[in-house]
Amino acid sequence: MRISPHTPVHVAARYGATAKKGAKTAVRAKLRKQLQTGRAIACKVSRSTARCRAPPLIRTMPDSIRPPLVRVEPLGQSFEAPDSLTLLEAAAFANLRLPRSCRNGTCRTCLCRMTAGRVRYTIEWPGLSREEKTEGYILPCVAIAETDLVIEVPDAIELPAR
Numbered sequence: 211m212r213i214s215p216h217t218p219v220h221v222a223a224r225y226g227a228t229a230k231k232g233a234k235t236a237v238r239a240k241l242r243k244q245l246q247t248g249r250a251i252a253c254k255v256s257r258s259t260a261r262c263r264a265p266p267l268i269r270t271m272p273d274s275i276r277p278p279l280v281r282v283e284p285l286g287q288s289f290e291a292p293d294s295l296t297l298l299e300a301a302a303f304a305n306l307r308l309p310r311s312c313r314n315g316t317c318r319t320c321l322c323r324m325t326a327g328r329v330r331y332t333i334e335w336p337g338l339s340r341e342e343k344t345e346g347y348i349l350p351c352v353a354i355a356e357t358d359l360v361i362e363v364p365d366a367i368e369l370p371a372r
């Protein structure tokens with residue numbers, strides 16, 4: 211699937227084609243120009259390819275836009291973690307099962323150590339002390355990757371592909 215001039219405005223806006231509300235034509239014109247110059251990227255969001263009469267303009271995703279990569283040690287597996295998903299959710303999409311229970315940052319079942327990278331949290335007060343944070347501990351159920359990460363999760367399991 212790809213972004214096209216027929217892509218809905220709210221979707222186009224996520225990829226940098228911004229305009230005031232109601233200015234669909236301007237957004238589409240800007241998006242068309244981005245597609246022609248290679249600034250727009252291929253994505254999984256648009257479902258409008260069937261109506262699209264624009265020339266095929268599939269682009270590969272530049273490094274600056276690709277989602278952060280998370281490596282799980284000692285398993286040695288990696289998965290992409292877009293900012294719309296917590297680490298726990300992104301791991302599940304990659305058929306990796308991380309320890310979990312409450313999924314809201316309170317029980318600490320998912321507590322693991324991050325040896326590289328940076329995260330932010332979906333909640334204001336994740337159940338971590340200041341010392342734990344400085345030692346690199348994170349709660350994947352409420353953490354979102356801001357950079358590529360390496361996390362140590364000894365109990366992680368790779369599930370068979372569905």
Ligand code: FES
Nearest residue numbers: 311313318320351
């Ligand atoms: S699953 Fe409970 S804190 Fe993460």
